[in-house]
Amino acid sequence: ETGVTQSPTHLIKTRGQQVTLRCSSQSGHNTVSWYQQALGQGPQFIFQYYREEENGRGNFPPRFSGLQFPNYSSELNVNALELDDSALYLCASSADGLNTEAFFGQGTRLTVV
Amino acid sequence: GQQLNQSPQSMFIQEGEDVSMNCTSSSIFNTWLWYKQEPGEGPVLLIALYKAGELTSNGRLTAQFGITRKDSFLNISASIPSDVGIYFCAGPRQGAQKLVFGQGTRLTINP
Numbered sequence: 001e002t003g004v005t006q007s008p009t010h011l012i013k014t015r016g017q018q019v020t021l022r023c024s025s026q027s028g029h030n031t032v033s034w035y036q037q038a039l040g041q042g043p044q045f046i047f048q049y050y051r052e053e054e055n056g057r058g059n060f061p062p063r064f065s066g067l068q069f070p071n072y073s074s075e076l077n078v079n080a081l082e083l084d085d086s087a088l089y090l091c092a093s094s095a096d097g098l099n100t101e102a103f104f105g106q107g108t109r110l111t112v113v
Numbered sequence: 114g115q116q117l118n119q120s121p122q123s124m125f126i127q128e129g130e131d132v133s134m135n136c137t138s139s140s141i142f143n144t145w146l147w148y149k150q151e152p153g154e155g156p157v158l159l160i161a162l163y164k165a166g167e168l169t170s171n172g173r174l175t176a177q178f179g180i181t182r183k184d185s186f187l188n189i190s191a192s193i194p195s196d197v198g199i200y201f202c203a204g205p206r207q208g209a210q211k212l213v214f215g216q217g218t219r220l221t222i223n224p
Contacts, residue, residue: 004155033211042117042201042214043156056210090155098209100144100163104155 003027004093006105013081013112021076021108023091031055031097032074034066037088037107049074050097078110086112117202119215127223132189134218136202145185146203146212147176156201160187189220197222 003026013019025032031050035043045058049068063079078085088109092102119136126132136145144163148156160171162178162185169176173190189196199217206213 006155035212040216042203042216043212045207045211045213048210056207058211092212099205099212100209101146101158101161102212103158104148106153107155109153 004091004103004105006089006091006108008108009106010109011111013110015081015083015112017081018077018079019081019110021078021089021091021110022073023076023093023105024073025091025093026103029093029095029103030072031094031099032068032072033092033094033099033102034074034076035090035092035104036060037090039087043090046076048097048099055097081112083112086110117204117213117215119200119202119218121218122216123219123221125221125223126192128192128194130192132192132196132220133186134188134200135184135186136215137184138204139183141182142185142204143182144205144209145176145178147174147185147187148201148203148214149198150201150217151198159200192220192222194222194224196220 005024033048034046037043047057048055052068065077068074088107090107094102147159150156160176167178175188177186202215203212
């Protein structure tokens with residue numbers, strides 16, 4: 001049990017729609033990173049939020065955006081959904097903008113049809 | 114981009130056997146992390162390695178940080194059915210803002 005919780009656990013959306021995924025970080029952690037995991041692959045870094053600011057971004061288009069709140073919880077928003085956005089979305093909680101030890105939530109399985 | 118290559122990609126073993134897997138990179142890492150992921154779950158951190166040559170154990174799991182800092186190894190002794198899952202190596206990049214992952218080693222155990 002990592003103390004990192006994500007909601008919802010599963011979601012089905014139609015191509016072109018928008019989606020918001022949520023993550024609550026582990027107590028004492030001020031950093032949330034988001035990852036996309038396609039079937040059969042390792043997680044790919046989307047971006048990190050530290051102290052309510054984006055603190056690093058991977059190779060994902062601008063329609064992937066996020067927020068971090070004062071309690072360090074975070075949202076991932078994806079606009080104009082595409083079929084290839086179907087994946088497991090993971091958030092990872094860590095401290096001080098670092099990922100030397102990151103703890104993951106159970107993920108949100110997004111299916112785009 | 115930074116690539117971590119894991120081998121083997123999959124393993125089919127008998128319960129009780131020992132398991133060895135490794136992770137290599139063309140670049141140096143200052144930290145190596147090993148995660149296990151089970152179906153429908155997020156990755157769970159097993160072992161973190163911070164120093165070249167370091168050997169760290171967590172129960173039946175032992176991991177080593179390679180001397181060259183370009184590789185790491187994970188061993189599981191006396192495997193049991195609950196060891197089934199996908200094992201990922203990972204290392205921090207981009208000022209430790211992100212983790213890069215290998216493609217995983219899928220472990221299947223025959224009872």
